[in-house]
Amino acid sequence: MLKSDPAKSLLTWLQSQLAASDDICLQNLESKGKKAQFFYIKSICDQTFIQDYLLIPFFEIDSFHDYMSYLDNLFQTSSYINPEKTLNQFLHGSVVFISGTKIRLIDTRKVANTGISEAKIESTVQGPQNSFSEDIATNLNMIRDRYYQPSLRIENQEIGHQAPTPIAILYDEKLVDPLVLEGLRQRLAEIQKETSIILSNGQLHRHLSRRKKTMFPTLLLTERPDRVAYNLAQGKIAIVMQGNAFVLLLPSVFYDFMASMDDLYHTYWTSRFVVILRYLGLFITITLPSLYVVSTAYNPELFRYQLALTIAGSRISVPYPAFIEVFLMLLMMEFLTEASLRLPKMIGSTATTVGGLILGQAATEAALVSNIMVILIAAVAISNFVIPINAMGFAMRGVKYLLLFISTVFGMIGFIVGLVGIVAYLVHLDSFGQPYLRLFMKSSTDQEEIKRVKEEKG
Amino acid sequence: MNRFYYYLIFLNMTVNVVAFVPNVLLQQRFSGALSAMMLALLVGTINMWIFGVCMNRFPGESLPEIMNRYMKPWIRTLFLLFLGVNWFIAGMITILIFVDVSKQYINPEMPEWIFLFIFLVFVVLCAKMPSIKVLYLLELLLIINLPLVVIIFLKVYTHPYFSWDAVKEVGTHAFSIPAWDSFTVALYTFAGYLNMIIFASVAKVQFKASRAWMIGGVALVNLFTTFFVPIGLIGSEAVGLARYPWVMTADTIRFDLSPIERGIGLFLLLYVSISLTSALIHWHVGLELMKGAINLKKYKPKVQRVLPWVVTLTFCGVTFAVEKLLFQSQIRSLSLIWYTIRLFGEFLLIFLLCYFAWRRGHERV
Numbered sequence: 001m002l003k004s005d006p007a008k009s010l011l012t013w014l015q016s017q018l019a020a021s022d023d024i025c026l027q028n029l030e031s032k033g034k035k036a037q038f039f040y041i042k043s044i045c046d047q048t049f050i051q052d053y054l055l056i057p058f059f060e061i062d063s064f065h066d067y068m069s070y071l072d073n074l075f076q077t078s079s080y081i082n083p084e085k086t087l088n089q090f091l092h093g094s095v096v097f098i099s100g101t102k103i104r105l106i107d108t109r110k111v112a113n114t115g116i117s118e119a120k121i122e123s124t125v126q127g128p129q130n131s132f133s134e135d136i137a138t139n140l141n142m143i144r145d146r147y148y149q150p151s152l153r154i155e156n157q158e159i160g161h162q163a164p165t166p167i168a169i170l171y172d173e174k175l176v177d178p179l180v181l182e183g184l185r186q187r188l189a190e191i192q193k194e195t196s197i198i199l200s201n202g203q204l205h206r207h208l209s210r211r212k213k214t215m216f217p218t219l220l221l222t223e224r225p226d227r228v229a230y231n232l233a234q235g236k237i238a239i240v241m242q243g244n245a246f247v248l249l250l251p252s253v254f255y256d257f258m259a260s261m262d263d264l265y266h267t268y269w270t271s272r273f274v275v276i277l278r279y280l281g282l283f284i285t286i287t288l289p290s291l292y293v294v295s296t297a298y299n300p301e302l303f304r305y306q307l308a309l310t311i312a313g314s315r316i317s318v319p320y321p322a323f324i325e326v327f328l329m330l331l332m333m334e335f336l337t338e339a340s341l342r343l344p345k346m347i348g349s350t351a352t353t354v355g356g357l358i359l360g361q362a363a364t365e366a367a368l369v370s371n372i373m374v375i376l377i378a379a380v381a382i383s384n385f386v387i388p389i390n391a392m393g394f395a396m397r398g399v400k401y402l403l404l405f406i407s408t409v410f411g412m413i414g415f416i417v418g419l420v421g422i423v424a425y426l427v428h429l430d431s432f433g434q435p436y437l438r439l440f441m442k443s444s445t446d447q448e449e450i451k452r453v454k455e456e457k458g
Numbered sequence: 459m460n461r462f463y464y465y466l467i468f469l470n471m472t473v474n475v476v477a478f479v480p481n482v483l484l485q486q487r488f489s490g491a492l493s494a495m496m497l498a499l500l501v502g503t504i505n506m507w508i509f510g511v512c513m514n515r516f517p518g519e520s521l522p523e524i525m526n527r528y529m530k531p532w533i534r535t536l537f538l539l540f541l542g543v544n545w546f547i548a549g550m551i552t553i554l555i556f557v558d559v560s561k562q563y564i565n566p567e568m569p570e571w572i573f574l575f576i577f578l579v580f581v582v583l584c585a586k587m588p589s590i591k592v593l594y595l596l597e598l599l600l601i602i603n604l605p606l607v608v609i610i611f612l613k614v615y616t617h618p619y620f621s622w623d624a625v626k627e628v629g630t631h632a633f634s635i636p637a638w639d640s641f642t643v644a645l646y647t648f649a650g651y652l653n654m655i656i657f658a659s660v661a662k663v664q665f666k667a668s669r670a671w672m673i674g675g676v677a678l679v680n681l682f683t684t685f686f687v688p689i690g691l692i693g694s695e696a697v698g699l700a701r702y703p704w705v706m707t708a709d710t711i712r713f714d715l716s717p718i719e720r721g722i723g724l725f726l727l728l729y730v731s732i733s734l735t736s737a738l739i740h741w742h743v744g745l746e747l748m749k750g751a752i753n754l755k756k757y758k759p760k761v762q763r764v765l766p767w768v769v770t771l772t773f774c775g776v777t778f779a780v781e782k783l784l785f786q787s788q789i790r791s792l793s794l795i796w797y798t799i800r801l802f803g804e805f806l807l808i809f810l811l812c813y814f815a816w817r818r819g820h821e822r823v
Contacts, residue, residue: 298565304719410576411565416730417580420599424584427595438594439601 006080007101011039013083014090029055034064036099044093046110054095054106068102076107088164116142121390122224124262131223136166136242139225143170143238143247146229151175159188159204159241162196166242167204170228175235180251180432184208184237201241201248208250215398217391218431220252227261251432257392258282281386286400286422288380289326290407290415292373296322298411310372317367323408325369329377330404332359334397337381462593462661463654465600466739467506467673470650471680472607473736476729477555478793479643480684480703486637487628487689487698494640495681496632502648503674508808509651510665512815513658521655522750528814537810538751541655542744544796544803546773548649549740551793553577553777556733558786563705564726574781580734582770585741590660592742599735606728613711613721614687624694625686642797645804647684648677652804653739656746701786745769 011026018024027038036058040050053074061067071077078094080086080103090096093109116138119131132139140154151174158164171181191198191207198204205219206212222228223246228238231249239248249256258278263271296315300308318325336355340348360378363369380400387393399422406418429436474480483491516524521541525534557573565573584595614620651673654661688703691710700706704725711721718724748769754762780789 299723301720302723303717307717406576410572411568412727413560413564413573413730414576416727417576417734420731420734421580421583423598424580424587424595427591427598428584428587435591435594437598439597 006083007098007103010080010083010086010096010103011037011098014039014087014096017087027055029058031059032062034058034067034099036097039090039096039098040108041090041093044110045095045108046093049108049110050095054097054108064099068099071097071104071106074106078105078107079103080105092166119223122222122227122261122388124224124260124265126265127261128224128226130225132225132240132245132247134243134245136168136240139240139247140168140170142225143228143232143240146225147172147232149232152232157188159192160195160198161192165198168240170232170238170240172232172235175233176237177235177251177433180434181237183432184250198241199243201239201244201246204239204241205248208248214429216254216395216426216429216436217257217389218252218429218436220249220256220389221246221391222249222389223247224261230261230264231256251434253431253434254426254437257389258387260388278386278388281383282396285380285384285386285396286403287415287419288376288383289330289400290403290418292376293323293326293404294407294412294415297408302412311370314370314372318370319367323404325373326376326404329363329369329373330380330401333377333381337397462597462657463510463651463665464673465593465596466653466657467648467650468676469596469600469732469736469739470653471647471677473552473729473733474643474647475680475684475704476559476702476733477552478790479647480688481701481790482643482794483640483685484688484697484700484703486640487685487694488631488634490631490634490637491640491685492628492632493634494636494638495644495685497636498641498644498648499674499677499681502645502677503670505804505808506648506651506673507670509654509811510670512808512811513654514665515815515818516658518659520657520659520746520750522747523659524811524814528817535751538747541803541807542747542751544800545740545744545747547796548800549581549737549744550773550777550780551789551796552733552737552740553581554781554789556730556737557781559702559705559726560730562702563722570781571778574778577734577737578774578777581738581741582774584738585745585770586766587742588660589657589742589746592739593657593661596735596739599731603728603732606724610708610711610721610725610728611683613713614683614691614707617691617710619710620687620690621693622690624689627694628686628689639794639797642794642801644681645801646797647681649800649804652807653743655807656743741770741773744773 021041023041023043025038025040025042029036029038038050038054054071057070058067061070078089086096086103086105089105089107093107095106095108097104097106116130116133118129122131123129130142132142144152149172151172153171153173155169157167157169159167169184187208187210191204195207198207201221205217205221209218220231228247228249232238236249236251239250241248258275260274263275265271266274292311295302295308296311300312302308303311315322315325332355336352339351339355343351360374364371364374384393384397387396403415403418403422406421407415410417423437426437427435483495485491486494522534522538525538529537553574556577557570560573561568561570584592587595654665684704688697688700688707691707692700692703697703705722708725709720709722711725713719713721713724745766749766752765754765757765784792
C-alpha cells in the first residue's frame with residue numbers, strides 16, 4: 001500500500017491506525033531551509049531527550065545533511081522497515097522522524113518503574129538484597145552484571161499477537177540443553193498464535209506448561225538476580241518480560257522450589273540443617289491434619305497410650321467427629337491467611353488478632369475444638385511458611401486437603417496410599433522434559449546427557 | 459543406572475517378608491525348609507548371574523525387542539502373554555495379601571473391597587507411568603523407607619527375649635531333604651532381577667557379574683532373617699501357627715521412648731508402601747510385556763490409549779473376583795501352585811535368553 005513513496009503516506013496511515021488520543025503529538029519544524037516532522041506519543045517518550053537531542057540540534061545545525069548524519073549516529077536510531085513495524089515501535093515509545101523521503105525511528109522510551117527495590121518475597125539474610133525492577137533493560141543489566149560469561153546469549157522476542165509484550169530469553173550457550181531450548185521455542189510459537197495478550201510471567205508460566213490444569217508449579221518465578229545467575233550457570237533458561245519484576249526459570253524441578261539462595265551463602269552444616277528443617281516442615285504441614293483424623297477416628301492404638309489418652313481427653317467435650325473439627329479449623333486458618341494477604345496493612349493486624357487470639361481461645365473454651373487441635377493448626381500454618389518459594393507453599397496448602405479427604409474416608413491405609421500417591425504424582429510430572437522429582441539429582445540439567453545430544457547433532 | 463538392578467532385587471526380597479514366603483517356610487521348618495533355602499540361595503544366585511550376563515549382550519533392549527529378532531511371531535506373542543499374565547498374578551498376590559493384612563491388623567471394621575479399591579486405584583494409575591519414572595519412584599520410596607527397615611532390623615536382633623536356642627533347635631534340621639514348596643517360595647524372593655527384562659531398556663549401565671556375590675550375601679541375610687527371627691521371637695513351635703509370622707514378630711517390638719510405641723504400627727506403615735511399590739512394578743512390567751506381545755505401537759493412537767486401560771481394568775476385575783470368591787486359604791494354596799509355574803517359567807526364560815545370547819554371539823563372528 002505504501003510502496004511508491006513510504007514517506008508521504010506513512011504519516012496518514014499511522015494516523016488512520018491510531019485512536020485520536022490527546023497524548024499523540026505531531027511537530028512540524030522548519031529552520032534554515034530544513035523541514036521535518038516529529039511524530040510521537042508524549043506519555044511514553046522521554047520529553048527531555050527529545051528536547052535536548054532532537055529539537056535543539058535541529059535548530060543549531062545548519063545543513064540538513066549534517067543533521068541527518070548526527071541523527072543516524074545516535075544509537076537509539078533505527079531505519080524504516082515497514083509500516084506495521086513502525087507502528088509497533090511507535091507504540092513502544094519511538095519518535096517517527098519524517099523529512100522529505102527520509103524516515104527514521106528514534107527510541108526515546110521513558111520507563112517510569114526502573115527503580116530497584118529490596119527483595120520482598122524471597123528475602124535472604126546474608127545474600128544480595130535487591131530484586132528485579134519492572135523494566136526489561138534494567139533487568140538484563142542486572143543479570144549481565146552478575147553473570148560475566150562470553151557464552152551468555154540474549155534473544156529478544158515479542159509475545160502475544162494483539163498487544164505484543166517484549167520478552168528476552170537468556171541462556172548460556174555452552175551449558176544449555178538444546179532439547180529444552182527447542183521445546184521452549186515451539187511452545188512460544190504456539191502461544192504466539194493462541195494468545196492475544198500476555199501481561200505477566202505468571203501468565204506465561206500457565207501457558208507454557210503443557211497440562212492446563214495442574215497444582216504444582218513446574219517453572220520457577222523468581223525476583224532475585226543472584227538466583228537467575230546461579231541457574232544460568234546450571235544451564236537453565238531464563239525469560240525476562242517487560243513490565244515484570246519476576247523472571248521465569250526453566251526447566252525447574254521440585255528441589256528448586258525447596259531451595260533458598262541463603263543455602264549457598266551460609267556455612268555448609270548450617271544450610272544443611274535449614275534444608276532438613278524445611279523438608280520436615282513440608283512433611284508436617286501436609287500430614288499433621290490427616291494424622292490427627294487417623295489417630296483419633298481410626299487407629300488410636302498407633303500412639304503410646306499416654307499420648308492417645310491425652311488426645312482423647314482433650315477431645316472429650318467436642319461434639320462432632322474429628323474430621324469436621326479439623327476441617328473447620330483448617331478453613332478458619334486459610335481464611336486468616338487469605339485475609340491477611342489481601343488486606344491493607346493497617347487492617348491486617350486487626351484481622352490476625354481477632355482471628356488468631358480470640359477465635360482460637362474462644363473456640364477451645366466453648367469446647368467446639370480441642371486444645372490439641374489449636375496447637376496442631378498453628379503448627380500446620382507455621383510450617384507451611386517454611387517452604388521458601390511461595391508457589392510451592394500455595395500448592396502444598398491445597399495438597400493437605402486432598403490427603404485429609406483420603407485419610408478421612410479410608411483411614412490409616414488411605415493416609416499411606418495418599419502420601420505415596422502424592423510422591424508418585426510428583427515423580428510423574430515433567431518440566432520441559434526434565435523429570436520433576438527424583439533422588440540423586442546433581443543439577444537439574446544433566447551435563448553428560450546434553451553433551452551426548454550435542455555430539456549426535458554434530 | 460546400575461543401582462536400579464539392586465533396588466529391584468532388594469524390593470522383591472523385602473516385600474516377601476510379609477507375603478506367603480515366611481508362612482510356607484515356617485510350616486516346613488522341621489521338614490526341609492532350611493536345606494531348600496540353601497538350595498534356593500545357590501540356584502537363585504546362579505540364575506541371576508546367567509541372566510545378567512545374557513542381558514549384557516543386548517544393551518538397552520527389553521525382552522520383547524530381543525525376541526522380535528530371534529523368534530517366530532506367534533510363539534513370541536504367546537510367550538510374552540504368558541509372562542505378562544504371570545507378572546500380573548505376582549502383583550495380584552501381593553495386593554491380596556495386603557488387603558488381608560490391612561483388614562486383620564489395621565482396620566478390622568472396614569470391608570475388604572475398600573482396601574482393594576484404594577490399592578488398585580493407586581497401582582493402576584502408577585503402573586501406566588513411563589518405565590523410567592517407575593524406577594525413580596521405586597528409588598525414592600526405597601530410600602525413604604530404608605531407615606525404617608534398619609530400625610526394625612536392629613530392634614529384632616537386639617530384642618531381649620530373642621531365643622537363640624529356638625534357632626539352634628530348628629538349625630538341627632538343616633540336613634533333611636529339601637521341601638519343594640519351600641524351594642519355590644525361597645527362589646521367588648530372588649525374582650526381582652527378572653523385572654529387568656523390561657527395565658533394561660531404560661536402565662542402561664550393564665550388570666557387573668563380579669557383583670553377584672553381593673546380591674547373594676544380601677539374599678542370605680534376608681532369608682536368614684525371614685526364617686529365623688520369627689522362630690527366635692515367637693518360639694519354634696508356636697511360629698507354625700501364625701498366618702503372618704512377621705506381623706506377629708513385629709508386634710513383639712516395643713519402642714520405649716517413641717510416640718509410636720508398638721513396632722507393628724511402624725512395620726505396617728513401612729510395608730503398605732513397600733508392597734504397593736512392588737505391586738505397581740509387577741503390574742507395570744506385566745503391562746509392558748502385554749504391550750510388547752501385541753506390538754502396540756502398530757495400532758492407531760486411540761487404540762494405544764485405550765488398550766492399557768482395558769488390560770489393567772480386566773485384571774482389577776479378576777482381583778476383585780478372586781477376593782470375593784475365594785477364601786484366604788484357597789488363595790494360599792493357589793499361590794503355591796503359581797509359585798511352581800513361575801519357577802518353570804523362570805527357567806524357561808533363562809534358557810531362552812541363553813539361546814538368544816548364543817545367537818547374538820554367533821552374529822558378531
